Amino acid sequence: MxxxxxxxxxxxxxxxxxxxxxxxxxxxxxxxxxxxxxxxxxxxxxxxxxxxxxxxxxxxxxxxxxxxxxxxxxxxxxxxxxxxxxxxxxxxxxxxxxxxxxxxxxxxxxxxxxxxxVPPDDRPRLVEAMRTVRTILGGGRTARPEAPEDVVLRDPGPGDLGWIVQRNGALYAAEFGWNTDYEGLVARIVADFAEDHDPHLERAWIAELAGRPVGCVMCVRDEAPGTARLRLLLVEPDARGLGIGDRLVTAVVDFARGVGYRDLVLWTNDVLTAARGIYQRHGFALVAEKPHRSFGRDLVGQDWRLDLRATPD
Missing domain, CATH: 1.10.10.10 (Winged helix-like DNA-binding domain superfamily/Winged helix DNA-binding domain)
Known part of the structure; x- marks a missing residue:
């Protein structure tokens, strides 16, 4: 039977x-x-x-x-x-x-x-049933979605740009107490990308784990000629420790170098210690920092730069 x-x-x-x-x-x-x-x-x-x-x-x-x-x-x-x-x-x-x-x-x-x-109420059952089939017939391989090899980087699909705004706003409010000013900034960055970006020189990535987005990053043109800017690096808390942030930054660096940018820059704040560690491992150098009051908090903003013409280690 x-x-x-x-x-x-x-x-x-x-x-x-x-x-x-x-x-x-x-x-x-x-x-x-x-x-x-x-x-x-x-x-x-x-x-x-x-x-x-x-x-x-x-x-x-x-x-x-x-x-x-x-x-x-x-x-x-x-x-x-x-x-x-x-x-x-x-x-x-x-x-x-x-x-x-x-x-x-x-x-x-x-x-x-x-x-x-499929009726909306039935969709979670459908996904869970599919996950069960994969887990059992895969010999338990998909029972560990936290494995690094299960993470894929892809281009944003419908709804993903909205997800970037929502998760940035929610996550930074929960972890650092930032107010909605930050979510507004992210919304403007994402809207500018959606409305007017050059796909040959600018790109966004979504990190996906077990069928759900768990991270993101963008590479956009900077005002300075020959310079790209890394923006909106984020990894969900339950997906950290899998090297996702490192893979996202690697994707930006490889893309920026591949299309001919000379420099890659970014702006961050000193409280984001994990992200700063990733930037340092990729060869970014701190070029300036300045105290400021933003997002309802006293912060120290930092400018980092990577020379893309230098030979990778």
């Missing part, structure tokens, strides 16, 4: 997936496997062919053909691996990120349309 139930579920779910991709518009012009490779490349900070083979359980020859096509189409670049000189690091180009972003947007819209048919 159990075997029959599982087979019946497989048939049902296969039909659901088929309905989601009716007419094969979801992955076009790529195959499902090619779309999965693009997804992994878009959500992993550092990836080589061996990583992809292990994660996706792909034949080496098949994966090689996919990567060759991507390279020919200008979607990826290959270079020496930082971890092992015998390996080749694979990174998405700007067109590659655009292609991955389009696929991700289609997937979100499609799943959103599916969820629209």
């Amino acid at each position: 159990i075997v029959q139930d599982i087979r019946a579920f497989n048939r049902f779910y296969t039909n659901v997936i088929g309905a989601l991709d009716y007419g094969r518009h979801l992955y076009a012009p790529y195959t499902l496997t090619e779309a999965r490779v693009l997804y992994e490349l878009a959500h992993s900070a550092r990836t080589d062919a061996a990583d992809l083979r292990a994660e996706l359980h792909l034949d080496a020859g098949y994966l090689s053909r996919i990567l060759n096509r991507f390279e020919k189409d200008g979607l990826i670049e290959r270079g020496p691996s930082e971890r092992d000189p015998r390996r080749r690091r694979i990174t998405l180009t700007a067109p590659g990120r655009e292609a991955a972003g389009l696929l991700d947007e289609r997937a979100r819209e499609t799943v959103g349309a599916l969820l629209a048919t």
Whole structure:
């Protein structure tokens, strides 16, 4: 009976997936496997062919053909691996990120349309049931969502920019007693990004853990020529200790250096000790600090700078 139930579920779910991709518009012009490779490349900070083979359980020859096509189409670049000189690091180009972003947007819209048919009160049960299936059939692997390898970095989707404003306001009020002036500042930063940002020179990231956002950061143009500014780094308290902040800052530094900025700057306050530690580990130098009264508190503001032309350690 159990075997029959599982087979019946497989048939049902296969039909659901088929309905989601009716007419094969979801992955076009790529195959499902090619779309999965693009997804992994878009959500992993550092990836080589061996990583992809292990994660996706792909034949080496098949994966090689996919990567060759991507390279020919200008979607990826290959270079020496930082971890092992015998390996080749694979990174998405700007067109590659655009292609991955389009696929991700289609997937979100499609799943959103599916969820629209589910009554709101039933959605938590649906998600919990899916999590149970993954946990049991995954041998307990997904029972530990706090594992660092479960964290993915992605572009913001619908509602994520609002989440950035809400969580910044709530978290800094709870942890530091800041008033709504800070939330207003964050809202203006996010609104400026949403209304007028250059996707080739500016970008935002959401850190996702077990299907929920747990962190964010932005890279935007500064007023000084050739300078980018890191803004709104945040990691939820229950997701700290997994290296998420470090990964978010790494994403900003790699992006800013990759698109040709000379300097990366940021403004923070001395009470944010954990964030300052991350900045220091990435080579940022404190260039100025000044007491100020903001957000209902007496603070010491700090300006930090990273020379992107310097050779990374």
